[in-house]
Amino acid sequence: MPELPEVETIVRQCRPRLVGRRIAAFNSAWPRGCRPSVAHVRRNIVGRLVHAVSRRGKFIVLELDDGGHLLIHLRMSGRFEWLDGGNGRPRHVRAAWGLDDGNRLLFCDARKFGRITYTRDLAGATADLGPEPLERCFTAARLGHLLRHRRRQLKPLLLDQTVIAGLGNIYTDEALFRAGLHPLTRSDTLRPAQIRRLHQAIRSVLRLAIRNHGTTLDWIYPGGWMQRRLMVYGRTGEPCRRCRTAIVALRVGQRGTHICPKCQRRGEE
Ligand SMILES: [Zn+2]
Numbered sequence: 001m002p003e004l005p006e007v008e009t010i011v012r013q014c015r016p017r018l019v020g021r022r023i024a025a026f027n028s029a030w031p032r033g034c035r036p037s038v039a040h041v042r043r044n045i046v047g048r049l050v051h052a053v054s055r056r057g058k059f060i061v062l063e064l065d066d067g068g069h070l071l072i073h074l075r076m077s078g079r080f081e082w083l084d085g086g087n088g089r090p091r092h093v094r095a096a097w098g099l100d101d102g103n104r105l106l107f108c109d110a111r112k113f114g115r116i117t118y119t120r121d122l123a124g125a126t127a128d129l130g131p132e133p134l135e136r137c138f139t140a141a142r143l144g145h146l147l148r149h150r151r152r153q154l155k156p157l158l159l160d161q162t163v164i165a166g167l168g169n170i171y172t173d174e175a176l177f178r179a180g181l182h183p184l185t186r187s188d189t190l191r192p193a194q195i196r197r198l199h200q201a202i203r204s205v206l207r208l209a210i211r212n213h214g215t216t217l218d219w220i221y222p223g224g225w226m227q228r229r230l231m232v233y234g235r236t237g238e239p240c241r242r243c244r245t246a247i248v249a250l251r252v253g254q255r256g257t258h259i260c261p262k263c264q265r266r267g268e269e
Helices: 004-018 038-045 142-147 152-160 169-179 191-212
Strands: 024-030 051-058 061-065 069-073 078-083 091-097 104-109 115-119 248-252 255-259
Touching: 004 051, 004 061, 004 078, 004 191, 024 038, 024 078, 038 115, 115 169, 115 255, 142 191, 152 169, 152 255
Parallel strands: none
Antiparallel strands: 024 091, 051 061, 061 069, 069 115, 078 104, 091 104, 248 255
């Protein structure tokens, strides 16, 4: 599933092709994927100029010239494809935007968990999302506040989009390793130095991943190089890059979780 760095990469790639373009057509043969409905989305976006393309958590956000917004969540297997002749006939097309320059942007999604939502109230539509971890206001003090007021294990807490927006399974595991923290550690037991390390680890791993255009593990998200820089995620049985101990896979709240059992001990500094 694409996480913050992958969604940020997609946003940066499609921004120059979308901003300033007028939406000439919208079609979807996938009623469940469009909120509130395909007809409502079409009625409200066709004829509008794309003013800006940005990201909020794992959502791609298209801001239209009349103040409306289109939120696109890729979920498990969603991806954008441009239909410009070179890529044959993409599979699993669920929705298509026609632009005034003749280009067509396709939303392809094999597993159909993706969502396209039109809203006139962006703040309301994203009210449940926690802070953006790369924004300036996301300080170590703010993270400390979020951790102390919840008595939860670190891994499920960091995955919770209402606590921090944008982290998923890959970057949660990577941040916890870089901070030297075990994923089952309870959030209200962290010492100030550990909170500062976790804060630093979250931000640095996300920045590194964006510089590497995200992580490519399968055909769903192509073009990233971050998989070469991962320390624990997907490396079960391989030696830790710091101490050579074999990386171990655990299940934490139904999620596959990767740790170095030596570098990430429970209840230790
Ligand atoms: Zn290690």
